[in-house]
Each structure stands twice: as C-alpha cells, then as structure tokens.
Amino acid sequence: MDKNDINLTLTSVFQRVFQEPGLAVTRETTAREVAKWDSLRHIEMITDVESTFAVKFSLREVMKLKNVGDLIDLIHAKQSS
Amino acid sequence: MEISILSRFVDCADRHADRPAAVFAGRSYTYGDLSGLSAAIATTLWQHNVRRGDRVGIFAESSVQTYASILAILSCGAAYVPLRTDNPVARNLDILSDAGIRLVLHTDAEAAASALAAGTGCEAVQTRNIAPIADRLNTIRHRPTDLCYLLFTSGSTGKPKGVPIYATSLSAFLDMILESGRYAFTPQDRFLQMFDLAFDPSIFAFLVPLSVGASFYPLPRKSITYLEVADVLETQQISVAMMVPSVINYLKPYFGELELPHVRYSLFCGEALRHDTLSAWAACVPHAKIENLYGPTEATIVCLRYEWQRGEPPHPQGKGIVPIGTPMEGVQAFIHADDSAADTGELCLIGDLVTTSYWNDPSKTAAAFGTNEAGQRFYRTGDLCRRDQAGNVLYLGRIDSQVKVDGHRIELEDIEFHARAIDNGDREVAAVVHSSEPGRHVIVLFVEGEDVDAPRLCDHLRTRLPGYMIPREIVPVGRFPLNSNGKIDRAALVTRYAAGGAMAAV
Numbered sequence: 089m090d091k092n093d094i095n096l097t098l099t100s101v102f103q104r105v106f107q108e109p110g111l112a113v114t115r116e117t118t119a120r121e122v123a124k125w126d127s128l129r130h131i132e133m134i135t136d137v138e139s140t141f142a143v144k145f146s147l148r149e150v151m152k153l154k155n156v157g158d159l160i161d162l163i164h165a166k167q168s169s
Numbered sequence: 170m171e172i173s174i175l176s177r178f179v180d181c182a183d184r185h186a187d188r189p190a191a192v193f194a195g196r197s198y199t200y201g202d203l204s205g206l207s208a209a210i211a212t213t214l215w216q217h218n219v220r221r222g223d224r225v226g227i228f229a230e231s232s233v234q235t236y237a238s239i240l241a242i243l244s245c246g247a248a249y250v251p252l253r254t255d256n257p258v259a260r261n262l263d264i265l266s267d268a269g270i271r272l273v274l275h276t277d278a279e280a281a282a283s284a285l286a287a288g289t290g291c292e293a294v295q296t297r298n299i300a301p302i303a304d305r306l307n308t309i310r311h312r313p314t315d316l317c318y319l320l321f322t323s324g325s326t327g328k329p330k331g332v333p334i335y336a337t338s339l340s341a342f343l344d345m346i347l348e349s350g351r352y353a354f355t356p357q358d359r360f361l362q363m364f365d366l367a368f369d370p371s372i373f374a375f376l377v378p379l380s381v382g383a384s385f386y387p388l389p390r391k392s393i394t395y396l397e398v399a400d401v402l403e404t405q406q407i408s409v410a411m412m413v414p415s416v417i418n419y420l421k422p423y424f425g426e427l428e429l430p431h432v433r434y435s436l437f438c439g440e441a442l443r444h445d446t447l448s449a450w451a452a453c454v455p456h457a458k459i460e461n462l463y464g465p466t467e468a469t470i471v472c473l474r475y476e477w478q479r480g481e482p483p484h485p486q487g488k489g490i491v492p493i494g495t496p497m498e499g500v501q502a503f504i505h506a507d508d509s510a511a512d513t514g515e516l517c518l519i520g521d522l523v524t525t526s527y528w529n530d531p532s533k534t535a536a537a538f539g540t541n542e543a544g545q546r547f548y549r550t551g552d553l554c555r556r557d558q559a560g561n562v563l564y565l566g567r568i569d570s571q572v573k574v575d576g577h578r579i580e581l582e583d584i585e586f587h588a589r590a591i592d593n594g595d596r597e598v599a600a601v602v603h604s605s606e607p608g609r610h611v612i613v614l615f616v617e618g619e620d621v622d623a624p625r626l627c628d629h630l631r632t633r634l635p636g637y638m639i640p641r642e643i644v645p646v647g648r649f650p651l652n653s654n655g656k657i658d659r660a661a662l663v664t665r666y667a668a669g670g671a672m673a674a675v
Contacts, residue, residue, distance in 0.1 A: 107642070119393055123636065127575060128609055130393045131419055147423035151396050 089167055094141070094160050101140055105133045115157030143167065171310035172340045174243055174317060177347070177380035179204070179306055181356075188356060189384040191233055191375070192405065198233045200382070203240070205301030206233065210241035210274070213299060217272055217292065221246030221309065224319055226265060226273035226291075228252050229366035231390045234276040234296040236375055239366075242274075244308035248316035248333075251366040255636045258284045263328050264321045265291060267529055313337035319528055320369055320466055323579045323638065325570075327586030331528025338469040339372075341499040341521035346377055349498055352434065354409065356382035361410040363388055363398050368576070369470045370438050373411055383409075394575075395419040399427065406431040410454075411462075413439040413576030417450045418608035427453040438462040438471055439576035441564060442491040443608050444483040451479050463493035463564070466578070467537075467548050469522040472500040473562060484563065489607075492561040493554075496520075502562060503547075504554055515568055516554040519547040572602045574610045577637045581612070584640065587633040588614055591626050597649060599657045600640065603666055614640035615662055621645040 089097070095115075103111045106124050119125040137159070138144055143166040153159050181188075186201035198206075219225055225242045227235065229251045242249040250268045252261045258281070265273070265285055273293045275282040282293035311317070315336040324330035346352060360378040362385045364371035378385045386405045388397040395416045402410060407429075414437050420427065435450070435457040442461045451459060459479075464471035475494025484492055496502045499522040506514030517539075525546045526534040537549050553565045570581040581600040588598040597617040602610050616626065623643040630639055644666065652658040 120391065123631070123639075124641075125393075126636070127393050127395050127415070127419055128611065128641075130396075131422075147399060147420075147426045150423075151400050154392075 089141075089164075091160050091164050094163050097140060098137070098156065098160060098163070101133065101136050105129060105136055113156050115155065115160065117156040118154065137163065141167065171312060172336055173308060173310050174336060174339055174343070175240060175306065175308040177343070178240065178376075179308060181379065181382040182305065185356060185382045188382060190379060191236060192359075192384060192386050193231065193233060194389045197384075202301060203233065203237055203379075204306050205303060206237040206299070207240040207244065207306045208304045209299050209302045210234070210238050210296055211244050211306065212302070213294065213296075214241055214245050214247070214272075217294065219245050219247050219272060221315065223247040223272075224250050224268045224270050224316070226250045226252050226261075226268070226270040226285075227366075228254055228273070228275040228278040228281060230254060230276045230278060231387045232276040232297075234299070235274075235366070236387075238274045238296055239375075240306060240379075243317060244306050246309040246311065246315055248319055250319045250321070252281075252285075253365060253367050253635055254278055254281060257632050257634065259633055260329060260635065261285055262289065264331075265289060267321075267328070267331055268319055311336035311340070313340075318369075318372070320367060322466055323571075323577075323583045324533070325580040325582035325586075327583060327633075330530065330533060332466045332524060333526070333528050334369075334466075334469055334524055338522050338524060342372075342469045342471075343376070343380060345498045345522070346373070347380060351497075354378070354381045354383060358383040358408045358433070359405055360385040361398065361401060361407045361412065362386060363394065363401075363412055363416070364576075368439070369464075369466050370411055370413075373470050378409070399423070402429055402432070403427070408432060409434045409436070410457075411436040411438060413437070414442045414446065414608065415440065415575040417446055418443070421446055421449060424449050424453055429454050430456055432457040435459045436462055437491075438464065440573040444487065444489055444491050446608060447477060447491055461491045461493060463562075464522075465518075465548070465550050465552075467524050467550075468500060468518050469524070472497055472518060472520075472522045473502060475561060484557070484561075486555070486557060487563050488565070490564060492557070493564050494561050504556060504562075505549070513553065513555040513565065516550045516552045516562065517547045518550060519545050523548050570600075572610065572612075574602065574612060574637060579612070579638055584612065584614060584630070584634065584638055587630055588616065588626060590633075591629050596621070597657070599646075599649065599659055599662060601659050601663050601666075603663055611641040612638070613663075613666055614643045615646045615649070615666075616643060617646055617649060619645050619647055 141163050182200040182204035189197045190200045190203045191198045239249050286293040317339045320332050321329035362374035375385045398416050432454040435454045459477045461475045462471040463473040473493045475492045500520035504514045505517050551569050554562050584600040585598050599615045603613050650658040650661040
C-alpha cells in the first residue's frame, strides 16, 4: 500500500473513531487541532489502525508520533519491512 | 500564630541556588533562577497593589513563569486562582467575577487574557518578559486564616464552585508530608508534575519538591497526556511519580516495555485505583513504594493513604478497587449512615486539612459542611465508603451525580444545566457515565426528542464547559425510561446504550 492509499484508509479510520463522517486529516494534523482527540480517542485510534493495517506499534513508536504524517510513514515502514 | 508556606523554599534557594528546581522539556531552571524570577514578579505584584487577602488569577500554563508567579503571589500573602487555558471565556469570566479578581497573570495566553480583561476592568499582565532580579524572595509570614489558593471545580448549578484553602490547611498538609517521617524525599529526587494547576495534586507535585531542594518536571502539554507521562518518567528518570490511575489504565498495553527502576515512590490519587491494573504496573516500578492516596479538594490534596504491598490479593470487600486506607495527620474520618447499625455510609472528614466552606456559596456550604457536637466543622465528601476490620476505608462509589473522568471531577448536573439551555429548556436531558472497558469512562448525554441537532448542542457546550466535560456522544431519546420514583432511569439508559440499542425508540 502506498502512502496515498494509507492516507485514504487512515482518513476512514479517523472518521470512524472520532464519529465524524466529514473529518478531513492531512499529514500536518495533530491532536491539538482536533477537539475530540483526547487520551481515550488516541488509544482507540491506535488500536483501530493496528487492526486495519495489520501492524503492531511499540510504545516508543507511538510516543514519537508528532502528527498524522508520522503515522502514515510509520505504517508504510511497517508494511514494507 | 504566624506560619510560612514558603520558608522551606526560601531556605532551599539560599542553600542550593545552583541546584535544578524545575525542568521544562529539557530546559533546566535552578533554585536561583526560580527565586530571582519569583522576586521580580512579586515586585510587579506590589506595583499593581496586590496585598494580603487579594485573589490573583493565573493562567495554568506549563512555563517557569507560571510557577514563579504562584510563589510570588503566595509571598505577598495573596491567593492564586488558576484559570484553565481550555476553559471557555464565559467560564473563566464566572470564576473572575466570583473570586473578585482584578489582576490576571499569564505567560503566553494573550488572547485568553485579553478576552477576560475586555469589559471587566480586570488587568492582564504578561510575565514572559519579566527579568529575574538578584534579590531573594521576600515572603510574608502567613496568618492561619490567609487564603492561599482558590480552586474552582465543576458545580451542579452550571457555575464553577470555589473551594478556598487557607494557610492553616496548606501548612498542615506540608507538615504532614514533610515532617511525619513517612516520606524520605531528598534533594536528589525528581518529581513528575502531570497535573493541570487547577487540580490540587499539582501542589504536591511542585511545592513539595521545592520545599526539600528537589526538582520537578512538568509535562510539555503539547500532545497526549499518558504518552507524555511515559516519556518524562523514562527519559527524566523520575523518582517520585504521583499520577491519576487513568494514566496506567491507558499505558497497560505497553507495561512490558516500561522499565522504571529509578521510581522510589509511585503514588496514585484522583480516582478509583483498580487492583488488577496496579498489580501489573508494579512490575514496571520494581523498587517503588506504592500508595493509593485519597483527598477531595476540600481536604487539601490528600488526607488518607493506603500502602499497597506487592503480591497482596484483591481486597475481599473492595470490588476490585484498592482501599483508600487510613487518615493521615491533620484529619479524622468517620462514616455517616442514617442507620447507625449500617457499616456503609458517607465518608466525612474533620481537621486542619479540611476547609470550612465553599466560596461565596452559603447554600452549597450548608449542604456539604456541618458542625459536630464538639463544635468542629466537618465535610461530607459524598463518597460512599465502608471500613474493614483492619480500619481501612474502602471506596464504593458516589451518593450523588459527581463522576471522575481521567481524574477530572465532574458534576453531571453541570453538563445538564448547560445542555438544557438550548431550545429554551424545552427538552429533558440526562448525562451519564459509561465505561467502555474497566477504568475507561466516557460521558454520554441523552437528549429528549428525535430531532436533536447534536452538532449545534455540542458547539453550545463548548462555549460553556472545558474540553474534558464535553460529552463523547449526544444521543437522541424518544422518551426517557422512568424508575419507580418517576425519575429518569439513568441505569436503564446506560444499559441500553452499552447494548447498542436504538435509543430513539426508548
């Protein structure tokens, strides 16, 4: 899956987790910009991403994520390895 | 009698001027830095005629100026009133008005501070560019009745409720923590500071280290809290970690990756602590003394403690929750039940740690505070508890609609009050807490009618309530289920929501 496809699938994950069908995310989107993005939503989003993309993240990998772009790159790297 | 809240800090600054006092995202400030900055801000406060008994608002930002401002305010004999940066302007205006604040300090919250100042006559002062001075912090000697801080918690009538804590209580708290011999904190200790300054455990997390010559490590507050906590615990080699249990609930999937041998004290407060999660967490902090601490804001941070032993089984009567233990110095606890033979009832607290009233609110004061036959004031916590044979208090739940979500104290009636305001109060509403998994709580708001404009209601609530009080979901309900007393059956709502039932058909 290339990064554009990951981005598309990730958008649907975010819309599902945040219960906002029209939610748009970009590589630059961070937790501070999405009102509903709290600790619980974050862990639910990570769990959903792991399930959707069949990958598993370590705590250190999750801690390093600064924005959605980092998450796309991490998923891509996991799937490529 | 006079007491000094800050004398220990001033002594530490004199003796350890070059030692680190506070470390923000890798930038360290020494005791000399903090003392010099506090002294400079205190001078500014004097120039603005801040005097003993005044209340000064302060935006709860994660900056060295914020902590220096608190020390400066206390040094003048004034009280600090933290304002959450994520509070809507209307909520901070309510606090400003109720507390009688005429000066607000901030580091970088210019827009929020200006919004408060506009039209209220309140002055906003930015502390970012105040330069430290060489003078030591000159602190007054407090009288027992001096107000030290005023914290506003969620109130059931739509306005925040002020809890005043006076010097007699804050002094008793510091004595209890520092002089009882229970905790052997040293200047080498590194304290985690994960709390918003509007939440009183923050005082433990910064004032206790500053009173023993140790250092504290606030979170950057730029990302997700539990991840920032994990990062600071590990990279800064924290030795004293007071946390809300929600943090370890969220970190549980990653316990296998967390090795924190430097933690000497792993302390929990703010909400119910699950035995199973704590048992798993214990392996992450193999050398730590582990305690469950209890204390409502009205009783000055913490007042009961339970020392948890590694390998101990779940308490047979605790329903999976770790006991809150026995009272510490400065407080007595008793359980009040209408039936004197009952062993379960409302936990009540008496002593120097306990404040005597709410701020400017006689009716709430009358409801929550009383006077016993000996003339002592006591506080009814609203916590349903029982005592076991060993004398440990067990927390069983609430007797009212107050809930804790991620450690935040929330009156569900506060949410309902503001939700009712939309559509001219024509719709009935009910806010409940749903637990999707053990330890993970969310607020769900049910609103009468099948034509509920949930986005509009959510937007309205965001203009009245802080982010942590916004319901996760707004659910239309055709007709509310009623219990045998004719009141909304909240348990039935939660059950049907959990089952994923069609709420509109209820």
